[in-house]
Amino acid sequence: MRTVIDKTEGSIVPRSTAPAAPPGGPGPATAPVVELSHAALSFGDRVLWSDLDLSIPAGQFVAVLGANGAGKTSLLKVLLGELPLSGGTARIAGRPVRRGNDRIGYVPQRVGIDGAAMVKARDVVRLGRDGHRWGPSFQIGRARRETRSAVDDLLESVGASAFADAPVGMLSGGELQRVRIAEALAGDPDLLILDEPLAALDLARQHEVAELMDRRRRDHGTSVIFVTHEINAVIDHVDQILYLAGGRFRIGPVAEVMTSQSLSELYGAPVDVIDAHGRLVVVAANDMTAGMHQSVDDHFPHDPDVHDHGAHHPADHEGWRLR
Numbered sequence: 522m523r524t525v526i527d528k529t530e531g532s533i534v535p536r537s538t539a540p541a542a543p544p545g546g547p548g549p550a551t552a553p554v555v556e557l558s559h560a561a562l563s564f565g566d567r568v569l570w571s572d573l574d575l576s577i578p579a580g581q582f583v584a585v586l587g588a589n590g591a592g593k594t595s596l597l598k599v600l601l602g603e604l605p606l607s608g609g610t611a612r613i614a615g616r617p618v619r620r621g622n623d624r625i626g627y628v629p630q631r632v633g634i635d636g637a638a639m640v641k642a643r644d645v646v647r648l649g650r651d652g653h654r655w656g657p658s659f660q661i662g663r664a665r666r667e668t669r670s671a672v673d674d675l676l677e678s679v680g681a682s683a684f685a686d687a688p689v690g691m692l693s694g695g696e697l698q699r700v701r702i703a704e705a706l707a708g709d710p711d712l713l714i715l716d717e718p719l720a721a722l723d724l725a726r727q728h729e730v731a732e733l734m735d736r737r738r739r740d741h742g743t744s745v746i747f748v749t750h751e752i753n754a755v756i757d758h759v760d761q762i763l764y765l766a767g768g769r770f771r772i773g774p775v776a777e778v779m780t781s782q783s784l785s786e787l788y789g790a791p792v793d794v795i796d797a798h799g800r801l802v803v804v805a806a807n808d809m810t811a812g813m814h815q816s817v818d819d820h821f822p823h824d825p826d827v828h829d830h831g832a833h834h835p836a837d838h839e840g841w842r843l844r
């Protein structure tokens with residue numbers, strides 16, 4: 522018999538017993554990078570999720586799954602301080618969530634490059650690093666060299682050195698995604714939040730991006746929250762899955778959450794999780810999935826038409842930022 526994680530005991534790790542930090546004060550050194558406690562989010566009568574306990578320590582890689590409209594992006598907005606909870610608390614590194622938190626690097630859902638077509642990849646990353654200050658255009662000598670070296674290192678860390686001087690408008694989807702990730706990493710964040718970074722990428726590129734995130738969290742201890750519909754691309758890397766559906770959720774390792782029993786309980790209707798030569802396929806009856814906005818398609822590459830949920834990067838300061 523398979524284990525199903527009850528949502529009341531769904532914390533990824535036991536919640537920290539460290540004392541709460543005062544708002545704006547220093548966070549406890551041992552505090553998890555992300556900590557949601559009895560968190561709830563509703564719009565009117567519609568409950569996206571409630572009683573959500575989530576604790577993510579440094580270096581954990583968490584994938585957020587769920588059908589369209591389940592509340593994945595809204596969860597990210599809560600962590601970014603852009604959407605208030607309806608109940609419970611949300612903390613980043615022991616402090617209450619707030620807008621413009623420079624400890625968070627964010628790669629929003631939209632892949633568009635608003636007006637940025639002629640801007641070089643290295644300049645995008647440079648602005649991610651220094652744009653909130655007065656900018657390297659005004660730097661000279663040593664400061665300028667240090668900035669250039671740091672940008673080169675960032676580009677290299679995401680495998681983007683080869684197109685560092687290419688206009689971003691010329692880049693492929695996978696190349697552009699690497700630049701966006703380098704931009705989000707520019708402030709050396711404790712937490713990297715990515716909203717569907719695999720959308721519009723082919724399978725090989727999906728695996729590359731997932732591996733990139735895995736390397737980052739291992740080498741730098743950066744925690745990663747990753748919204749995706751492509752479970753198979755991340756399955757070998759993630760520590761935990763948070764699966765949202767119909768106002769409820771499951772949290773746990775892949776082997777516990779991605780089972781027929783777990784998802785059937787979550788949806789309250791029969792769902793089969795089939796292991797097809799190492800790829801997980803989620804199958805549900807059509808009439809049931811229509812009501813729950815969930816289908817097999819949710820677990821495969823889908824329409825690359827992505828949309829902007831209006832979120833803002835903490836260091837969003839320039840009109841041509843990659844969004």
Ligand SMILES: Nc1ncnc2c1ncn2[C@@H]1O[C@H](COP(=O)(O)OP(=O)(O)OP(=O)(O)O)[C@@H](O)[C@H]1O
Pocket residue numbers: 564569587588589590591592593594595596830
């Ligand atoms: N400010 C808001 N006011 C009212 N409803 C909202 C608001 N923001 C989001 N919603 C609704 O909440 C639901 C969840 O939206 P969200 O973008 O979080 O879903 P999602 O799981 O990320 O979906 P997708 O996979 O399609 O991106 C949607 O039905 C959306 O219309």
